[in-house]
Amino acid sequence: MSSVAAYYNGKSILVTGATGFMGKVLIEKLLRSSxxxxxxxxxxxxxxxxxxxxRVxxxxxxxxxxxxxxxxPNFHEKIKPINAELTQPNLAIAPEDAAVLLSEVNIVxxxxxxxxxxxxxxxALLLNARGTQQLLMLAxxxxxxxxxxxFSTAFANCNRSHIEEVVYPPPLEPKKLFDLVEWMDESLLEEITPKLIGDWPNTYTFTKALTEYLVQQEKGDLNIAIIRPSIVGASWHEPFPGWIDNINHFNGFLIAAGKGILRTIKCNTEAVADIVPVDVAINLSLAAGWYTAVHRYKRPKSMLVYNCTTGSMNPYRWGEMEYHILAAFKRNPLEKAFRIPGGHLTSSYLKHQFRTVVSHNIPAFLYDLYLRLTGRKPRMMKLLNRLHKSMTTFEYFSSCTWEWSSDNINMLLNQLSPKDKKLFCFDVRPLHWSEYIENYYLGAKKYLLNEDMAGVPAAKQHIRKLRNIQYAVNAFLLVVIWRAFIARSTMAQNIGCFLMDHSYKILNYFRASSLLRY
Structure with a gap:
């Protein structure tokens, strides 16, 4: 029998963020396993x-x-929605709903x-930190x-190169920061935000670090564990390989590259791409929930932190991913691609800027011009601007490598029975990256774009047409450049005649050889 699955049977569970990517996968796994x-x-x-x-x-x-x-078929009867708002006092939960939660809930x-x-x-403070504080008060x-x-993030302490499974004290007390943002003018607060967050790259990671410290401060006698997933990606196995339902950051880049819109990404190809499958993070959280509850009497004052990452156990670099993704584009191209799918990673600022102008801005401008001339609304430059903004914010995470400790992960893994290790698998060492990336891409194709695999032959035919168009355009540009700049030179004319004469002789040679063989 599975000890973890058996534990959740008969329990009442509260889930926040249930309509989000991880929340949905958590609920599905709970219903299926228990x-x-x-x-x-x-x-x-x-x-x-x-x-x-x-929404439900x-x-x-x-x-x-x-x-x-x-x-x-009636699984939805187990799901009990409650109207709430994390940014409001007492989560804006009605008194009658609060009474049910207070008397029923066993795990949050x-x-x-x-x-x-x-x-x-x-x-960000209201949603991540203050919302958590309100939930702790309810708990x-x-x-x-x-x-x-x-649920925190492995990047909550990304200003460190080596991250232990501990809560680090932030530079500011969360409660003092709450008071500060309460009275300060928003424009002034925006101006001083870079100084407040210091060497954190954005408000998300900064507020997540504050929230961890807040949880530690206000845990009291609660039995709490913190899960720190890194970049949460498509599912590895459950409920089926490649499940994904959002286009945030990496998922959006993958689709944009597959459509031929995105051709260059600035990142360190030698840096570790610390992507963790969503089902790994959920299996770990359910196992941690079981362990936290069952062993609460043995370790009443401890609060374990779990670094849910792949870089420390099964590292995979961005440069390797580039190869696997390009191969996936070739095998199963997306439908109605804008250009031949591609995408090149580079750590060079100059290369990236040059490719951005040549491969992004100029084609987008010409396409929008075409749309205007045909009476349609231009959209490509707007789409590219959003992509560029998203890439800029993601660049920090694709250019650095971190070392994460995993002692608590290994400890929890050793606590599981063979049955639980299989049913709630979070050991990423057997993860085969090329297969996972292939399923990731196919999942984006099927679940995000709703494309049927039966359309692959037509998509390949469309790519061949795009390739022929590209060859024709390149040949035209070559002729124009030759006639405009090179052909005016006497030396260039002599070189051209020399090459044409020798090409003619080579063709005649092969023709004569074939006639003699005949």
């Missing part, structure tokens, strides 16, 4: 014109839940956070709480 779970309460708020009910209905219709749906999984790198400091009042699992 079908007798009592209830899964999720905090949801209206968003983008959708009510709480509509769309979530349970997601393809992610197909395996659970086949085995248990806190996945909710803003993952935008360019979020204003005040909003302290829960009558049957056994474990509280907080």
């Amino acid at each position: 079908p007798n779970v009592k209830a899964i309460y999720i905090l949801v708020r209206p968003k983008a014109g959708q009510s709480m009910q509509n 209905e769309n979530m349970v219709k997601c393809k992610l839940f197909d395996r659970v749906r086949e085995e248990w 999984f806190h996945c909710a956070a803003t993952v935008r790198f360019d979020q204003p400091l005040k909003l 302290h009042r829960m009558q049957h709480l056994e474990a509280f699992i907080h």
Whole structure:
């Protein structure tokens, strides 16, 4: 029997960030591995014109839940949505809903956070730090709480080169910073944000570091563990290989390169691409939830931190990824590509800027000009500007390599039975990167772009047409350059005649040889 799966049966669980990428995978895994779970309460708020009910209905219709749906068509009855807002006092939860949570919840999984790198400091603090503080206050009042699992990020302390599985003190006290942003004018706060965050690259990583320290300060007698995933990517195995449902950062770059829009990315090809599959992070969090709850009497005052990364156990470099992605583009191209798919990584600023102008800006400008002339709205330059902005914010993480300790990961792995190691696998050492990247790309093609594999032959034919067009354009430009600049030179004319004369002689030689053989 699986000890971890058995533990969650009969339990009531609270999940924040349930409609996000990791939250959905967590709920699906819980329902599939522990079908007798009592209830899964999720905090949801209206968003983008959708009510709480509509968001939950769309979530349970997601393809992610197909395996659970086949085995248990009424799985959605276990999911109990509660209207809440992390930025509001007491999470804006109605008194009757709060009473249910206080009397029922056994485990909390806190996945909710803003993952935008360019979020204003005040909003990032409200969502990441203040929201967590409000949730901790609620957790302290829960009558049957056994474990509280907080999702942070492996880059919370990215200003260090070696990161242990400990909570580091931040340069500022979270509560003092709360007071500061409360009264300060937003324009002034934006101006001093770089000084406040210091050597953190953005407000996301900075507020995540503050939140870890806040959790440690206010944990009291709660049994808490912190999960630190690195770059969370598509699923490795569960519920099926390559599952992905968002176009944030790396996923967007992958699609843009496959469409032929993105041709150059600035990064260090020797740096480790610390991508962790989403199912690895979720399996680890569920195992950590079990361990935190079951061993709470043995280790009542400890708070374990788990660095959920791949770089320390199974390193994979950006340069290797470039090769595997280009091979995947060739085997299964995306439909209706803008240009021949590609993308080159470089650490050279000059090379990157040159390629940006030649391969991005000029083609985008010409395409937008074509759209204007045909009475349509230009869009390519706007799309490229968004891509360039996203690449700039991501560049920090694709140019550096970190060392993460994994003692707690190894300890937890040793606590699992053979059954649990298989059912809740988070050992990344057997991960075969070329196969994973292939499935990652195919997942983006199928689940993000809704492209059928039956369309691959037509996509390949479209790529061949684009290649022929490229050859024709290159030949035309060569002739224009020759006639405009080179052909006016007497020396260039003599060289041209010499080459044409020798080419003619070579052709005649091969023709005569073939006639003699005949």
